[in-house]
Amino acid sequence: AQSVSQHNHHVILSEAASLELGCNYSYGGTVNLFWxxxxxxxxxxxxxxxxxxDPLVKGIKGFEAEFIKSKFSFNLxxxxxxxxxxxxxxxxxxxxxxxxxxxxxxxxxxP
Amino acid sequence: xxxVSQNPRHKITKRGQNVTFRCDPISEHNRLYWYRQTLGQGxxxxxYFQNEAQLEKSRLLSDRFSAERPKGSFSTLEIxxxxxxxxxxxxxxSSGGEKLFFGSGTQLSVL
Numbered sequence: 355a356q357s358v359s360q361h362n363h364h365v366i367l368s369e370a371a372s373l374e375l376g377c378n379y380s381y382g383g384t385v386n387l388f389w390x391x392x393x394x395x396x397x398x399x400x401x402x403x404x405x406x407x408d409p410l411v412k413g414i415k416g417f418e419a420e421f422i423k424s425k426f427s428f429n430l431x432x433x434x435x436x437x438x439x440x441x442x443x444x445x446x447x448x449x450x451x452x453x454x455x456x457x458x459x460x461x462x463x464x465p
Numbered sequence: 466x467x468x469v470s471q472n473p474r475h476k477i478t479k480r481g482q483n484v485t486f487r488c489d490p491i492s493e494h495n496r497l498y499w500y501r502q503t504l505g506q507g508x509x510x511x512x513y514f515q516n517e518a519q520l521e522k523s524r525l526l527s528d529r530f531s532a533e534r535p536k537g538s539f540s541t542l543e544i545x546x547x548x549x550x551x552x553x554x555x556x557x558x559s560s561g562g563e564k565l566f567f568g569s570g571t572q573l574s575v576l
Contacts, residue, residue: 358507360507363505386563388564388565390565397556397567397568397569397570398508398556398558398565398567399567400564400565403563403564405563444507444508446507448563451513451520451521452510452513452521453498453510453565454510455500455507455508455509455510456507457505457506457507458505458506458507
């Protein structure tokens, strides 16, 4: 069965620190990969997506993610985080038309 | 507003009662998804529709849960004989391609 694993459940960083959130998926076929973000009190929204082509994808607010097929990974990165990045981040995979989410990583940025 | 709309926002019910939630997707979107989310977890896939056809239902979903999308527009999710374990946020999302647009959810509390 398809699954998504996020390694970090809770991350605390200071402003301007670099961020990397891990995501691994389990699916043998062609995948589309996503990162969604949920800011406090708001609904889930798309941060970035990978369908094909360049494995390094750029999203909104300075986020990027790299698809490494051999490692079944799609890690999210940001060189310098801001207080406003405090949110919960979900990695997701579209496999067989179902979008499966990881358990999420709660990111807390200290001002 | 052209986003995904869910009603009600909150529902408190007694164990054993039936509840029904409504989702109005973005009008031109042909796919509609239902997810359930509990604290500390990612959205868990429940079911999805392509137009009015229900294409897949999670094996984890008991027979007490049923969803409809009668005219390929809005959808309803009904839970019969609610149990305390049904307490969760029920999320609806719609898609016209690969990207999901989420509603704000219906928070269900079963007493």
